[in-house]
Amino acid sequence: MVTQAFFLDITERKLAEAALYEEKERAQITLSSIADGVVVTDQHGVVTSINPKAEVLTGWRIEDARGQPVSQVLSITDEGTHLPISGIIDKCLHKSQPVELAGTTVLNRRNGESNAVEFSIAPMRDRSGKSNGAVIVIHDVSEARKMAEEMQFLATHDTLTGLVNRGEFERRLNEAIQSAESSDIQYALCYLDLDRFKVVNDTAGHVAGDELLIQLTALLKSKVRNSDTLARLGGDEFGVLLHSCPLEKASEIAETIRRLVKEFRFVWEGKSFEIGASIGVIAITAQSGELKEILSAVDTACYLAKEQGRNRIHIFRPGDEEIARRHGEMELTHRIRRAIKEDRFTLWQQPLQPLNETLQHIKACEIFVRMLDDQDQIVYPSVFIPAAERYQLMPEVDRWVIKAMFNAIQEGRLLNDTQSYCFINLSGQSLGDHDLLQLIIDHLNTVSVAPERICFEITETAAIANLAHAINFVTVLESRGCCFALDDFGSGLSSFAYLKNLAVDFIKIDGHFIRDMVHNPVDRTMVEAISKIGHVMGIQTIGEFVEDTATRDALKLAGVDYAQGNGIAKPKPL
Template identity: 50%
Template sequence: MARSFSHSKIINFSLIALAFFVLVLTGEVVWDSYLNYRAVRDMSQANAMTDRLIEAAGIEAVERGLTASALGSPVPASPVILKSIAGLREKGDANWNRALVLARDLAIRGKPDSEFVDAIRQAEREQVNLIQARSRADSCLKSDACAYTAIEWQKVISQFIGVSSRLREAAFLPVDTPRHVAQLNLSLKRWVWLASEHAGRERAMLGYYISARLPLPPAVLDEMKANRGVVDRSIFDIHVVAGLKSTDPRIVHAVREMEQSFLGRYEAVRRQVYREADNGGYSLSGTEWFEHSTQAIDSILAVSSSVSLVADEFAAQAMRDTLLNMLRHALMLAVALILAIWSMTKVRQTANSLFKQKELAEVTLHSIGDAVITTDGAARVEYLNPVAEQLTGWKTQDAYGKLLTEVCVLIDGVTRESEPNPVERCLRERKVVGLASNVVLVARDGKEYIIEDSAAPIRDREGAIIGAVMVFYDVTQMRHTPHLLSYHATHDALTGLVNRREFERRLAELLVRARNLGQGHAFCYIDLDQFKVINDTCGHAVGDKLLRQLTFLLQEGMRESDTLARLGGDEFGVLLENCPLDRALKIAESLRQVVKDFRFSWEGRPFDLGASIGLVLIDADSVSIEELMSEADAACYAAKEKGRNRVQVFRPGNLELARRHGEMQWVSRISQALEENRFVLYCQKIAPLDGMQERHCEILLRLLDEEGKLVPPMDFIPAAERYNLMPAVDRWVIHHGLSAIGRHLRERPGQPGEVFCINLSGASLGEENLEQFISEQLAMHQVPPRLICFEITETAAVANLEHAAVLIKALRAEGCRFALDDFGSGLSSFMYLKFLPVDYLKIDGAFVKDMVDDTVDYAMVQAINTVGHVMGIKTIAEYVENDAILEKLRELGVDYAQGYGIHKPCPMEQCLAGSCDVV
């Protein structure tokens, strides 16, 4: 009766908790709807603020130009001009002040130290500077003599307009804005502002010189060109957005109007002004120029107005939708609450009627001397009697609802492999089943019992299986025998420590306990530093003696529950049971210190050791023992790379370790690919730009994975470089590449030969017999050395400068050629050309791909090409993707071009046969 009363209280508490949960859920959904509404409202306010700022910036830009033009006039400004300037200031300040009020209101609801708040403060400071600048300009406009120049005036007001733009962009940082709305407000409006602002600067500067009837100085002309470059780039970006299918038609229409006005009518006036700027004989007055340019800039600002219209419509619709969602959720959840209360009442009535029957069954099961576990039809635990609780280590309330395989962990007593649970077989085969012999039950606390059992299905009135009952008892005392595996099969003969096989078995046990019981363990992978030196210097017998002495010292610092094992050679493993990370780190550090403090002396010569340790946590998220071993090995390798004699923890979120872990997986795959000849050679044509020089093509490498799919080089080359596999890969490429070239030359005698480019890695440059190997391969495959050009990256050549210079000189003496790849990406590139007698410079594609639009990249390509030609070196441009780049390269006189705009890589056989042509 007491138990029934306790269950009744549990039911009542559950009903109250469920009702409370529904109420909380209702409030949370409504609150979320309110937050969405407020976010939309903030977005609408941010839209309004940015519109005010853009309008103010446009007016201030007009003020800037009109004031600059007046300052350039030789006579004081007329009352009409002064009145126009005053009107512009009043209108611009009104928009600015309204925007500032909206910005401060948004900032109140955000963080006090946010980037948005900083932008507001900076804008307020610049406003003070603008007021002072206006006062100085007014003094000049009203008198003949003036020390305040138009350039000073433009600098101050342009600074203010720029800070206002930063405030406009920062306004959307604290606001939860939909992606497409953010694109319109941040991207499109920014481009509109850039175009109008830099066009406005041009308007102001030209207005000044036209009014003053002065020619444009070269420095000012360069500045105007830079401004025009920004305007053209921004208008191009605006045009790209207008060309998207998703762009609103009103924005598209505004962009077209802008193009007709700004790029059409205004462009003709602008070109006329620049033609007349050489001598100052302008056909337009400053006022006429100002009117033309203002009308054109207004067409740019009209695009911003169309964006604002679209964004405002979206915000209004979003606010309406949010309000409707809030009301709909409140209504739906109110109905759910009523249904939940009704359902809970019915559940309580049903539960009370079942308690009596349940109490009778529990009294019966408690009196049985064997362990009894009952489950539902999905093999989830419903009940354990006291004997079952004692053997499994689980209480009924803790085990209830868990899969039986979590509560009743069964393993084979011989193989230590997992044993299928009889209940699952019973439910599947719908009959009584028993366990195999020598089955061990692993309790929650790690204790083990040899058991015998049986499982039978439980059926309802209609005969359907609704669960199962498992009955078992402990036979450990009757059948306890030593393990079949001998001591020598599980221990290392040299040190007496657990060997690798036994270590992995214990690691598997800890992994099972971590998953089933939620325990946390740790695994240390220890690799001795400098041990190979002792073995090579003193012999393996001395090394074995050192290992025995060190093993004794390491064992002294271990806990009784921990496992120290020798995994092979100078590698050790440590299992730390029930050990959190901070404790595991202390133990690992103590082991590292033991190794560091160990002093080994042989024949009067002392040797110092160190230990690189990789530490991995074993928890419920651990995948397998293979994955744990790989992670620990990766962490140990990272410890060695960071200077050795240190502890490195493997953390799943550590990108460096994850990358190294992935690279380690590639090591065996690359080695296997070399053994199985699964690399593939591709070619890419290199076109001469003057049509008179020799044709070139570069030999490229691909890998066929285990499923026959092509793997690009950047997936496996970094791993090959890190783990010193590139020399072997380079030799494979040289052998198979020269073999294919030689076969091609013999099959087509008399055909004009191409120059074939083969890449050499930095690791290969340091190999002493590389020159001999290349010479042998050239002779073996009957390939004339003049048809081979070896490519070395600039960074690899600089890192191996001496070896690279020796190799280049030796192979060039035989007739081979050399190219310096990715030139310009390293430091002091031109300085090293004096030491590297190369035939070609391959200009880094990072400069080539943007040289059409980026003047700095264009200048870099020009400089490299010029220096190369001065030194008698031909140049090759990489990453040539289109005709525009190709035309620029021809203008500069670059010798060769390579890239997808010239030729896309294809298999080497097709390339040699001429079946894949230049684009």
């Protein structure tokens, strides 16, 4: 009996099997670890495998998904239309071509939740090149989409209130203008400027001011329709674009908003603040003009509402004389800018008369500015100052005056006597101008005159409206030796209270009390009270608008230290 033995070397097969196993494990680990979802189907579109990320995105566990039609596992809809998207995997399998879906695709989870996704579908082929399945890669773009939406929101909305910002508001307003020109739809625009908001900011701080705006925004939203646009246009300015709204209805809405703001009480750290709203209203029609013209007109209407007493509405109508006057002011601003550039201002002076015997050796004067027109005729401050203040030109005018004053001192035309003093006005807008403050300091360092002989005047209303800036301005220059006077004192409701916050050297009593004090006992008593309190605080007093000897004598009897006015001496060129 013969026995034959055959030996088969299977080393290569074992090695191949091991290599195949390792490759399979590597692929499985890779699929499990990648951040995208992966779904694998056979040539009939039946799921054969999904990775863990796909389980999360679809809501299907691998054991439940395997053997299911891919359309059952992947429920896809269009984000815009919400309609199902079907047939894309069949297209990939039949045409053996890759397919991509991006942009507005939504994958609906098994539990009803959804994610914004991007799909990439690629066919698998056997050795002969025939399609035998597909690999579907699902990229979750929910976070990226959320970030993009947040970025878009931040670009078009105010970060504090969440309202539409100026840029987006103007874009929508432009659309309304175009719509009004091409259809019969009526629009209206309301422009709101809060009254006394700065008082809250200056007395309670910017955190309180921000909280006030947030609370007020919630109230305003309650009075605005979904079809309308409410926007924050600036610090304390709001805009309301009213859709399909005639002017009469817009004025009613504006009045509702005005009352709402007026009745609103803001409480901060136990203190209650009352504000108001001045509102300009304009109709948007086919004849309204361009965006710039509409915004200019409604802004002017809002300013007129504020100028006429605040907490009121001014409706723009074609032919409005007040609006025309404001446009005249805008023309005047061009002349002011040209006067600054071409040095077409001059300085004038008016002396103050000491009333106290101990002050007779003092020689004091107030410096005024006049503008020259194209014919070298004098333009008085009452004409150009309102326009300069309205269009934020006063810091430039003040800068010219400061330079001219110090030049006059250097040339010996001013303060050429050791007992002389000069008073010079500063606008409220200049109190927060750090460049102007530095300009004054630089000049003080170069002129050979004692700083205490220069007295800067700020009006009481400007000081109250810009209290923090005013305190800083006064503190810095007083540390250099300069003096300060509070002009138009008594015009505010809390004059004496603010004296404790502002370390001033002089009080210039408001002319309203001076003019009739000879015949009006109430005015005379007010002047006496201001003089007494001033002296108690170590502050000298000045009576303005003195037109006759009787008024001057009455001021002397009231204990006022100085008198100023045309009855003492008229202003003259420096």
